[in-house]
Amino acid sequence: MVAPGRQRSRSGLASRLLAAIALVVVTAGLTAWLVAAAIGPVTFHSHMLQAGASHDPVAVLHAEEAFRSASALSLTVSLAAAVLAALAVSLFLTRRIGRSLAAVSRAATRVAGGKFDAHVTNPHLGVEFDELADAFNAMSARLHASEALRRRLLSDVAHELRTPVATLTAYxxxxEDGVETLTPATVAVLRAQASRLTLLAHDLAAVTQAESGELVLQRVLVTAQEIVTAATLSAADSFAARGVELATGVDHDLAPFAVDRDRIGQVLGNLLDNALRHTPRGGVVTVTAEVALPGAVRIVVEDTGEGIEPQHLTHVFERFYRVDTARDRDHGGSGIGLAITKALVEAHGGTITATSAGPGHGTSFEILLPAADAAR
Ligand SMILES: Nc1ncnc2c1ncn2[C@@H]1O[C@H](COP(=O)(O)OP(=O)(O)OP(=O)(O)O)[C@@H](O)[C@H]1O
Ligand SMILES: [Mg+2]
Structure with missing residues (x-):
């Protein structure tokens, strides 16, 4: 926007640059001409006298006149040619700079208009221009990606809201119409849908916080044994109720390491919750913690359950991704647990990976906390 009273000048950078260069070239030409006019005749006159021509003043005058006119002609022609050549080269260069800047400006206008796919081709006009183009392209690519993520998130949330809201409305x-009566079963359905909405709201807040990078970790020194015991103790009842064995194996040589106890508890809770959900009665879920080279801590949650097909493995950490959408939703999950888990592990400077030998062969989630974090 142009401030009132400050009308934006329409002349572009290229024409301003050209005008400036023209001024410099003309000034240089004029200066050269004046200096040559001041020095040339005097020097010529003294050379004539040294050559012994003083006895013939008419010849000296004639020769000096010839020198002046020859110098004036050659200087004028050569300076005019030099000025024209310099202006032609300047015109070419300034147009090139102007075109490159215009391309950046057009792309920036596209981005300002919400079209984040704008791209600037590298003008090869020096490091600064190349860096400008690279930075611009990186910025628009990032905006493009986050816009796509925002759209996907909104449509996922809308999709998740639709079913419980539709069920609540129908009931x-x-x-109201008297088709249904308020029996304990109806109340249970209404409650289940309301809890699903509450859970979704809670999970969305949690994943947004975890992925924002603003998570403040309350790191304390804990042993792997403490963490694993706390997680398995809270899950023990549900495992017993579902007839799934919960085993642990912790390397006793593990030195205490600095983590946020609650967040890592949440991570293990999510993994145990998933493992239990996808392991049939009689199966086993094992949590192990050991030293991983070099000096990092490796925590693995492994189950003997359904397993995950390879094409789904890379996606399970995405928000709202569920392998079997209908069935996983019936289990009550919103598909955000692993996205939160990954964000929490990464906030600790760690990594999490999922492996599975395929359907029916169980799944294993491996968390690696780097040595720096383990020692901090
Ligand atoms: N141990 C596992 N065995 C088989 N499949 C799994 C396992 N853990 C996760 N999955 C698959 O990965 C999907 C994503 O898991 P995630 O924890 O993110 O979501 P959810 O468990 O469905 O819901 P939420 O955790 O938000 O309650 C699950 O829906 C399931 O299909
Ligand atoms: Mg889950």
Whole structure:
């Protein structure tokens, strides 16, 4: 926007640059001409006298006149040619700079208009221009990616909201019309849908916080044994109720390491919750912790359950991704648990990977906390 009273000048950078260069070239030409006019005749006159021509003043005058006119002609022609050549080269260069800047400006206008796919081709006009083009392209690519993520997130959230809201609305209409009666079973359905909405709101807040990079970790020194015991103790009842064995194996040589106890508890809780959900009665879920080279801590949660097909493995950490959408939703999951888990592990400077030998062969989630973090 142009401030009122400050009309933006329409002349571009290229024409301003050309005008400036023209001024410099003309000044240089004029200066050269004046200096040559001041020095040339005097020097010529003294050379004539040294050559012994003083006895013939008419010849000296004639020769000096010839020198002046020859110098004036050659200087004028050569300076005019030099000025024209310099202006032609300047015109070419300034146009090139102007075109490159115009391309950046057009691309920036596209980005300002919400079209984040704008790209600037490298003008090869020096390091500064190349860096400008690279930075611009990196910026637009990043904006493009985050816009795509925002759209996907919104559509995922809308999709997740639709089913519980539709069920609640249908039941409420049924109650109003007298088709349904308020039995304990109806209340249970209404409650289940309401809890699903509450859980979704909670998970969304958690994943947004975890992925924002603003998570403040309350690191304390803990042993792997403490962490694993705390997680398995809270899960023990649900495992017993579902007839799934919960085993642990912790390397006793592990030195205490600095982590946020609650967040890592949340990570293990999510992994154990998933493992239990996808392991049939009689199966085993094992949590192990050991020293991983060089000096890092490796925590693995492994189950003997359903397993995950290779094409789904890379996606399970994405928000709202569920391998079997209908069935996993029926289990009550919103598909955000692993996205939160990954963000929490990464906030600790660690990595998490999933492996599975395929359907029916169980799944294993491996967390690696780097040596720096383990020692901090
Ligand atoms: N141990 C596992 N065995 C088989 N599949 C799994 C396992 N853990 C996760 N998955 C698959 O990965 C998907 C994503 O898991 P995630 O924890 O993110 O979501 P969820 O468990 O469905 O829901 P939420 O954790 O938000 O309650 C699950 O829906 C499931 O299909
Ligand atoms: Mg889960």
């Amino acid at each position: 409420l209409e049924g109650l």
